[in-house]
Amino acid sequence: MKTFKLGGVHPAANKLSAGAPIQVAAVPAMVAIPMAQNLGAPSKAIVAKGDKVKVGTVIGEPGGFLSSFVHSSVSGTVDKVDVVEDATGKKVPAVFIKVEGDEWEETIDRSQTIDRNIKLDKQQIIDKVKEMGIVGMGGATFPTQVKLTPPPTAKPECVIINAVECEPYLTSDHSLMLAHPEEICIGVQILEKAMGVNKAYIGIEANKPDAIELMKKTAAAGFPEIEIVPLQLKYPQGGEKQLINAVIGKEVPSGGLPIATGALVQNVGTAFAVYEAVQKNKPLIERIVTVTGKSVAKPGNFLTRLGVPVADLIQAAGGVPEDTGKIISGGPMMGKAMPDTNSYVVKGCSGILIMKNAEARRKEAGPCIRCGKCVQACPMGLQPNFLARYSELNLLDEAEEERVYDCIECGSCQFSCPANRPLLDWIRQGKPKVMGILRQRAADAKAKADAEKAAKEAAAAK
Amino acid sequence: MLNVSLSPHVHSGNSTQKCMLQVLIGLTPALLWSFYQFGLGAVIITLASVAFCLLFEFLITRFMLKAPSSLGDLSAVVTGVLLAFNVPSNLPIWIIAIGALVAIGVGKMVYGGLGSNIFNPALVGRVFLLVAYPVQMTSWPTQAGYADVETGATPLSIIKRIANGETGLDVPAFMDSLLGVTGGSLGEVSAIALLLGGIYMIVRKTITWHIPVSILLSALVFGFLFYGFDVQLALDQLVCGGMMLGAIFMATDYVSSPMNSRGQLLYGCCIGFLTIVIRRYGAYPEGMSFAILIMNAFTPLINKYVKPQRFGVVKK
Numbered sequence: 001m002k003t004f005k006l007g008g009v010h011p012a013a014n015k016l017s018a019g020a021p022i023q024v025a026a027v028p029a030m031v032a033i034p035m036a037q038n039l040g041a042p043s044k045a046i047v048a049k050g051d052k053v054k055v056g057t058v059i060g061e062p063g064g065f066l067s068s069f070v071h072s073s074v075s076g077t078v079d080k081v082d083v084v085e086d087a088t089g090k091k092v093p094a095v096f097i098k099v100e101g102d103e104w105e106e107t108i109d110r111s112q113t114i115d116r117n118i119k120l121d122k123q124q125i126i127d128k129v130k131e132m133g134i135v136g137m138g139g140a141t142f143p144t145q146v147k148l149t150p151p152p153t154a155k156p157e158c159v160i161i162n163a164v165e166c167e168p169y170l171t172s173d174h175s176l177m178l179a180h181p182e183e184i185c186i187g188v189q190i191l192e193k194a195m196g197v198n199k200a201y202i203g204i205e206a207n208k209p210d211a212i213e214l215m216k217k218t219a220a221a222g223f224p225e226i227e228i229v230p231l232q233l234k235y236p237q238g239g240e241k242q243l244i245n246a247v248i249g250k251e252v253p254s255g256g257l258p259i260a261t262g263a264l265v266q267n268v269g270t271a272f273a274v275y276e277a278v279q280k281n282k283p284l285i286e287r288i289v290t291v292t293g294k295s296v297a298k299p300g301n302f303l304t305r306l307g308v309p310v311a312d313l314i315q316a317a318g319g320v321p322e323d324t325g326k327i328i329s330g331g332p333m334m335g336k337a338m339p340d341t342n343s344y345v346v347k348g349c350s351g352i353l354i355m356k357n358a359e360a361r362r363k364e365a366g367p368c369i370r371c372g373k374c375v376q377a378c379p380m381g382l383q384p385n386f387l388a389r390y391s392e393l394n395l396l397d398e399a400e401e402e403r404v405y406d407c408i409e410c411g412s413c414q415f416s417c418p419a420n421r422p423l424l425d426w427i428r429q430g431k432p433k434v435m436g437i438l439r440q441r442a443a444d445a446k447a448k449a450d451a452e453k454a455a456k457e458a459a460a461a462k
Numbered sequence: 463m464l465n466v467s468l469s470p471h472v473h474s475g476n477s478t479q480k481c482m483l484q485v486l487i488g489l490t491p492a493l494l495w496s497f498y499q500f501g502l503g504a505v506i507i508t509l510a511s512v513a514f515c516l517l518f519e520f521l522i523t524r525f526m527l528k529a530p531s532s533l534g535d536l537s538a539v540v541t542g543v544l545l546a547f548n549v550p551s552n553l554p555i556w557i558i559a560i561g562a563l564v565a566i567g568v569g570k571m572v573y574g575g576l577g578s579n580i581f582n583p584a585l586v587g588r589v590f591l592l593v594a595y596p597v598q599m600t601s602w603p604t605q606a607g608y609a610d611v612e613t614g615a616t617p618l619s620i621i622k623r624i625a626n627g628e629t630g631l632d633v634p635a636f637m638d639s640l641l642g643v644t645g646g647s648l649g650e651v652s653a654i655a656l657l658l659g660g661i662y663m664i665v666r667k668t669i670t671w672h673i674p675v676s677i678l679l680s681a682l683v684f685g686f687l688f689y690g691f692d693v694q695l696a697l698d699q700l701v702c703g704g705m706m707l708g709a710i711f712m713a714t715d716y717v718s719s720p721m722n723s724r725g726q727l728l729y730g731c732c733i734g735f736l737t738i739v740i741r742r743y744g745a746y747p748e749g750m751s752f753a754i755l756i757m758n759a760f761t762p763l764i765n766k767y768v769k770p771q772r773f774g775v776v777k778k
Contacts, residue, residue: 006771009474241774251773333471355471362473371481372726381773406772411469417476428468
């Protein structure tokens with residue numbers, strides 16, 4: 001079975017909610033839809049207090065090139081445009097909507113019929129994806145229309161769908177595949193059309209045999225160019241670079257774009273959202289969120305409108321248990337710990353993981369015994385012990401030489417360190433500094449080249 | 463109050479103590495064999511070595527470093543067993559005490575304790591004893607017991623005499639050294655018991671194959687070249703003396719060996735080469751300890767210049 005070539009670790013899967021059917025989470029009396037739900041510039045709210053909105057009404061416009069539309073996930077009246085805290089406690093603007101009924105925009109096709117006929121052409125698809133506010137659903141929330149518009153030098157060859165779900169605990173992608181295999185395959189075909197390619201792979205880790213079988217069966221019935229690729233269980237296989245390497249054997253060059261390998265990677269949830277956007281004219285207003293944890297009473301997968309309070313969602317799974325030490329947005333390897341449950345469900349929220357006090361504490365760090373386990377674990381071929389040390393001592397030249405900028409922050413090093421050293425904490429200190437130096441250096445070089453060119457032209461003009 | 467530490471939020475559960483425990487389990491077959499082969503002497507030496515190593519580690523951390531106790535990480539136990547493995551089973555206890563003091567004190571604690579030392583502590587102790595007490599350190603019991611046991615030549619010293627042109631000597635039997643029914647340091651004699659422990663550690667991912675395999679292969683190749691293309695003598699290099707003990711347990715010491723697999727291969731090949739050179743041309747019949755210590759000194763250099771295989775970097 002295929003997998004990526006370097007490093008990797010095997011955290012306990014703990015897929016407590018695997019196979020649990022998708023439950024529809026209740027719509028609360030009030031939602032708050034944050035305007036910063038994508039990677040890049042936040043969106044700009046275009047509604048004001050008192051405005052009536054329906055499900056699917058545009059309430060936020062892109063605030064830049066790398067930005068997205070935001071739609072109302074409920075029908076009702078705009079209560080206020082205020083500031084809320086996101087999952088990490090950062091303040092972001094949000095539109096509060098008082099829920100009245102459940103009235104949808106007439107343009108949205110709410111029928112259950114599956115439409116296999118893709119009518120839109122390449123550009124229309126990209127425009128539609130933008131209009132419907134689609135972003136990467138795996139958690140990175142990169143605006144999808146931007147990813148579907150690679151630089152003109154790129155030569156797309158295939159689409160790779162990330163259905164790996166290598167993060168422990170999370171099962172939202174798994175439950176989506178079991179519920180909507182055909183829609184996902186159509187979504188994949190739409191992505192192929194948008195990229196002008198005729199080949200797609202769906203990478204699924206071997207711990208989801210039911211999903212692998214169902215997707216294979218679905219693809220066999222009318223999607224001959226979609227190949228289901230079972231992958232050996234190993235974290236971080238869902239990392240874009242690792243997934244491309246596992247599925248087609250190519251390596252994304254250091255500092256380059258993934259499309260340089262000819263592969264466009266999209267999350268399986270994004271493929272489904274693209275299907276709904278293009279075939280059903282439905283904006284991104286809801287997503288599946290896994291609420292899980294060893295102490296959670298009823299772990300499950302919830303189809304949730306965006307803007308629902310996280311606290312409500314946890315309540316649906318049985319509430320915050322006593323002895324809770326940590327609540328994480330996302331999975332345990334790369335997710336972010338939330339300071340409280342006062343945030344709201346956003347496009348990139350794949351799961352909410354509740355950890356007991358005992359699980360939440362780190363063990364005390366000991367001295368590095370130079371065992372090299374972090375080096376063995378690193379999927380990028382780096383030496384995390386040195387990176388951490390150089391970052392700690394602010395030795396930025398050395399950190400650059402050890403390629404700190406290639407770090408994908410997957411946490412495999414820290415996970416495997418027998419001395420419990422906070423390797424990634426330190427690397428996160430050094431990496432942005434080195435990246436800043438690299439950017440400055442590139443800018444300086446460009447300025448110098450421009451100045452020389454201008455001087456030469458001036459000399460030639462004389 | 464919720465904990466908001468950064469990801470990763472889970473840990474493998476591995477610990478320094480668990481790693482050391484795995485090494486101790488790996489050492490067990492050879493330890494049991496030494497009890498069988500050398501009897502009381504092996505038991506006394508091992509217990510004394512471990513006890514003295516723990517004692518000196520405790521005293522130094524408590525009264526000189528004024529640091530919390532580090533006995534729990536079990537590294538002093540590993541050093542103690544390895545030091546015992548590297549000495550004859552009839553060594554007086556006061557000498558093993560000096561060896562333990564040098565191993566823990568000079569080999570490890572002067573650098574700041576576990577993780578900071580440059581050389582393998584047990585080997586520092588062993589080589590100190592070899593230079594300071596050459597007579598006691600090279601009288602090899604050939605039977606079980608402690609005081610007044612018969613001593614005799616080790617296979618390596620016989621090989622050295624054969625290679626130097628002496629005639630009328632039998633080439634040591636390969637099977638004797640493989641099993642361990644020969645004279646030698648107490649833990650080094652049975653190649654098969656050491657191999658068992660090595661396979662265990664590789665299977666449990668305590669160590670990787672790179673260092674042991676590269677040492678053994680390199681010793682085999684250079685043994686063949688330097689011993690007159692004699693296959694028998696070359697194979698004997700692998701099972702005689704401290705080769706297996708060194709390759710599997712001494713050279714793989716985490717702290718003093720390189721961190722990535724490429725560096726480990728280079729390090730291993732150099733150790734194999736140096737060992738054979740010392741065995742064939744040096745003053746001592748055995749060269750494993752010196753070879754490992756020499757390469758320990760090169761480990762920081764190897765770490766600096768030998769990089770692991772990178773992802774997404776194509777060689778031009």
